[in-house]
Amino acid sequence: MSQTRLLALVGSLRAASINRRLAEAAVRTAPEGVDIAIYEGLSDIPFYNEDLDVEGAVPAAAQALRDAVGASDGLLIFTPEYNGTLPAVLKNAIDWASRPYGAGALKARPVAVVSASISSNAAKWSHGDAVKAFGVAGALVVDDASLNFGGIGQRFGETHPADDAEALTQLAATVHQLNEAAKAAANA
């Protein structure tokens, strides 16, 4: 595998999302040989419905997600916490990418989970639920690549994470660990 293609999914849709900014900062940490793309279009995907999940007739936005996940070597997840768990947009993406059962795009795909919220708990409930859901869906969650950011309103309210040296170092370590897992999975 010459170039590792990592796909970032951001669980917050708002324009000023700090999770999105963390994803943007992660893109800047990509070493040579690693390409990180932020997935656009999660908000276009209908809620998962088995009646819509028909072979050859899957909604275009859902099929596009499946194709993008399937073409990636690993996923970089950025999730806030909504009412103690994952935002629905991210859970919806997991559900679509988990199917067809046993052969979904998530199967054996390395995944790093980064969580970030305004509270000191750093979205750890959301992080834990993301790890659980990706694991149940058959993905390979890379524990060493996990990251949690708390107090993001204060920390990144005025400062983009790409201008925060410590955040960049942490994100670079996450990208490194995910890249290692992706290379190992490709050689398995």
Ligand SMILES: Cc1cc2nc3c(=O)[nH]c(=O)nc-3n(C[C@H](O)[C@H](O)[C@H](O)COP(=O)(O)O)c2cc1C
């Ligand atoms: C519907 C909703 C529910 C939230 N629930 C929680 C929560 O359970 N725990 C928490 O730490 N923050 C919670 N927050 C605050 C988020 O941490 C905060 O809005 C954060 O900045 C969202 O990430 P973003 O900047 O990427 O959009 C909630 C925000 C919203 C909009």
